[in-house]
Amino acid sequence: MALTTTPRRSGTSPDGEQVDAGATVRAASTGRVGSRVFAGLSTGAGVLILLTLAAVAVFLVIRAWPALTASSEELGDISWFNGDSVAEYVGPLIFGTLLASLLALLMAVPVSVGIALFISHYAPRRLAQSLGYLIDLLAAIPSVVYGLWGALWLLGVVNPFFEWLSGALGFIPLFADYQAPAKNILSASIVLAVMILPIITAVSREVFLQTPRLHEEASLALGATRWEMVRQAVLPFGRSGVISASMLGLGRALGETMAVLMVISPGFLYSFHLLQPGQHQTIAANIASKFPEASGLSVSALIATGLALFVITFAVNFVARWIIARRAEFSGAN
DSSP, rough: OOOOOOOOOOOOOOTSSEEHHHHHHHHHHHHHHHHHHHHHHHHHHHHHHHHHHHHHHHHHHHHHHHHHHHHHHHHHTTTTTSSSHHHHHHHHHHHHHHHHHHHHHHHHHHHHHHHHHIIIIIOOHHHHHHHHHHHEEEEEEOOHHHHIIIIIHHHHHHHHHHHHHHHHHSSSGGGGOOSSSSHHHHHHHHHHHHHHHHHHHHHHHHHHHTSSSHHHHHHHHHHOOOOHIIIIHHHHHHHHHHHHHHHHHHHHHHHOOOHHHHHHOOOOOOOOTTHHHHHBBOOOHHHHHHHHGGGGGHHHHHHHHHHHHHHHHHHHHHHHHHHHHHTTTTTTTT
């Protein structure tokens, strides 16, 4: 004779409250369905990102292929094309793009980290909130506004400083032979530094605020000053975050168009003369300036330069992930 049991529909909790077992089972079942739906949506979003990235890469390769396989005679028919091949043409553009972005990063990162530390550990609460809102608003300003600011105001302000710099340090090739107006790579880098400063500051600030309070209190309890506490507890904990923020800023600097186009006097040289105009140009600014008059093979040549920028950006992000992964095991977060 088989024994059957009736599912328990209700019971009493330890607190004396009635518990509906059926409702509990239904809630658990609904939770499992929700988890499956969320997992599917998350997986789909990740796959969609990969497919979009692959589609962009395929598009760039297909559209750039005519220029990549064209002869020097065919490329020579393009009025603004310099060099006998796409590699010769894009080489100086890659050099100018990397130089401007790295100079901007060198100027922006120390200032951004200092502002983030001030907001997170030094400023009074009300002042910190106001500065945080102001920094976030700076990130929302369009690049064309930064370009206008640089072209109409910054160039005149930095002109006396560049004259002094060239006169005092002109024996160094970097600062030799300054020519006014200041439409050079260093002016463009200053504009880029101001543009990426809000991004690096905002991310660094949030990372510094996540430093465990016990780490900070332990450092202070051992007799450390405020700066020593920041150096021993906050900076090691936020090192990976600062690197990530810097790479985000570098990514924007690499692809910036209008601000550089409005400030710099273009050139196609491998030159480290930072104060001379007509020496450098970036890939994005070159595409923006040449695309309105481009057609046929010239469009393919510009897309080929865009493909180079795509590869550079992908490589920068890959290197950033590698650096963060190596630094993570040494950070204070662990």
